[in-house]
Amino acid sequence: MTTDTSLIANWGMPNRILVGPDRLKELPELCQELGFKAPLLVTDRGLAGLPMVTDTLAALTSAGLSAALFADVEGNPTGPMVEAGVTAYRQGGHDSVVALGGGSGLDVGKAIAFMSGQTRPIWDFEDIGDYWTRADANGIAPVIAIPTTAGTGSEVGRASVIANEAEHRKIIVFHPKMLPVAVILDPKVTTALPPHITAATGLDAFIHSFEAYCAPGFHPICEGIALEGMRLVAASLPVAYKDGNNLEARTKMLTAASMGAIAFQKGLGGVHAISHAVGAMYNTHHGLTNAVVLPYIMVHNRASIEHRMVPVAQAVGLQDTSFDALLQWVLDFRRELGIPHTLAEIDVPDDQAYEVGRLAAVDPSAGGNPQPLNAAVLTEVFRKAVHGRL
Incomplete structure (x- = not known):
């Protein structure tokens, strides 16, 4: 496949969006530009062993970043998935999240970044009234979002959808600072989708x-x-x-x-x-x-x-x-x-x-x-x- 330069663009609405084939290669430089030193790469379990993930992790570490992988994410993300990710984030001394995956991977990645500095349970931040003001805004880590499917649009959203298994319902967790600071829309990471x-x-x-x-x-x-x-x-x-x-x-x-x-x-x-x-x-x-x-x-x-x-x-x-x-x-x-x-x-x-x-x-x-x-x-x-x- 050859790269069509007419598909390359840089957008600033609603966040910074790098669009076009092979833009994933710019991730290490983008992390450094944004001041990320130790990003946690969050992805779907089914993607963890694929070159797009292993090569991305290798590129981050080769650039001198203290990156690690968290891939305990499946479809219809749940509270325990987020909790496990927050534990990995804190134990690894991370300062940011790179969320690469489908809607589940992006939602969990954003939720991990959001919850990394919170003390209340995630359900306290459901998108009801002004519940979002309960959060410590300074405790929300920045996120770069890289969708591998063209569906949810979570990369430009200020919320995550997380299943509360005890109540058998999906909860929308919202905060303005959950919006990723940057997005990479690289069509080459979606070509393997069946x-x-x-x-x-x-x-x-x-x-x-x-x-x-x-x-x-x-x-x-x-x-x-x-x-x-x-x-x-x-x-x-x-x-x-x-x-x-x-x-x-x-x-x-x-x-x-x-x-x-x-x-x-x-x-x-x-x-x-x-x-x-x-x-x-x-x-x-x-x-x-x-x-x-x-x-x-x-x-x-x-x-x-x-x-x-x-x-x-x-x-x-x-x-x-x-x-x-x-x-x-x-x-x-x-x-x-x-x-x-x-x-x-x-x-x-x-x-x-x-x-x-x-x-x-x-x-x-x-x-x-x-x-x-x-x-x-x-x-x-x-x-x-x-x-x-x-």
Whole structure:
């Protein structure tokens, strides 16, 4: 693969972002520039033995940095994973975090950096009201984020999603200083993603932008970013799905993922509320769960969003800009990318439907839904998603 110089860029919104093939090679210099002396490299367990991780760790140590690896991270991160990482951080005398991985690796890395200087349990900093002010801001370590999937956009976010296993729910932990100080979007680290993960994470990025666009309130900046994010996914995800080595498509998908996370500062909605509950209860893949649930929430929200779908339909390339045409496009797009139509197909039963609805109703994402939601409504939408009733 040759490097296309037209894909190289440096961005400063909302944080410093180095974009383009081979930018990962600049990490040691970036660490030194930012004053990192002993970074903890946090990554997903499945990536720990791959060259992108072993070579990165070697490059950091060769540059004179006292770097070490923490890789006890799996999908749907939990409190104990963060606690283990904080222990490794403190025992190793680290001063910073380099988070390299999918959404789980980035969320855990950010949470480790956040909790490295705190004395209260992580659950005390849930994204409720002003809980974030409980944190010692001076005890939050800086983070460089390097996503290996194009989905969550955690690299440009000020929060981490961590599962509280005791309560069977996912908690959003928030603080303004959780925003990474720098980001590297290098498409070459995503080329090894298998097609089904490319599809699931890519649709996660699309849904971030879609739900942000649909969320009530005045935020034309986020809405503009969301529309372009959806356009990029519609154009680039099928290419990346079919040809994982296409660096242009991979770069644009990483961009779309970051854009989706920037956009959802406006809000999310029922797709994420249900997905968070299902993920916490059944340990499903977050992006895949979102992708399955999307059309069911679209139908529920129709009365509130139908009049706003023309720009969305145009963004994904439709001549017919009606709600029905967009819904059909979503169904066809999912099918093209191998996404199941029902939650039952990913082994999610409906035997605890009310509990899913209850948890989804108290999820912060539910508050951004354009149509009112409660436990009963979410229970019914969840049941429809299990059985494929649109």
